[in-house]
Amino acid sequence: MFKTLMVPVDGSQAASVALDVACKLAQADQARLHILHIPESLAHDTLLVWGVGAVPMQASSDELDRAGRQLLDAAKQAAGERGITDVEGSLHQGDPARVIIEQARALNVDAIVMGSRGLSDIAGLVVGSVSHKVSHTAPCRVISVH
Numbered sequence: 001m002f003k004t005l006m007v008p009v010d011g012s013q014a015a016s017v018a019l020d021v022a023c024k025l026a027q028a029d030q031a032r033l034h035i036l037h038i039p040e041s042l043a044h045d046t047l048l049v050w051g052v053g054a055v056p057m058q059a060s061s062d063e064l065d066r067a068g069r070q071l072l073d074a075a076k077q078a079a080g081e082r083g084i085t086d087v088e089g090s091l092h093q094g095d096p097a098r099v100i101i102e103q104a105r106a107l108n109v110d111a112i113v114m115g116s117r118g119l120s121d122i123a124g125l126v127v128g129s130v131s132h133k134v135s136h137t138a139p140c141r142v143i144s145v146h
Contacts (some may be wrong), residue, residue, distance in 0.1 A: 002031040002110040008100050009037050009075045019144040023082040034107055035075045035089040036135035037068050038096045045106055045146025065091065097133035104140055111141040
């Protein structure tokens with residue numbers, strides 16, 4: 001059914017559950033899994049929790065890049081531990097919804113598996129969640145995981 005799946009991760013619990021669902025789908029169909037991370041800046045002082053530690057918002061772009069790569073590596077390792085051998089990861093900058101859509105087109109994915117809420121729950125309530133935007137504009141199926 002699926003040849004290529006994409007799962008955006010941001011270090012949230014919802015993204016972790018989405019990765020688990022994506023791995024189960026990928027394993028069932030022997031599909032390629034592409035893990036995507038787009039660091040999202042928040043409008044208030046906070047710590048971003050990446051699943052591999054916390055990064056202060058005033059961190060340099062090198063620190064954010066390093067934390068993002070660690071998050072991708074951890075997600076790829078988790079996928080490997082779930083039996084997924086065909087897994088790739090990429091780190092991108094920009095508006096998360098737009099980047100997810102662009103990458104879905106570029107990679108010609110069959111489905112995007114993503115958490116219904118990520119780390120930016122407060123911003124999502126004001127300007128619309130990333131998952132909501134993706135589900136309405138994606139060129140493929142979107143599986144939203146609660």
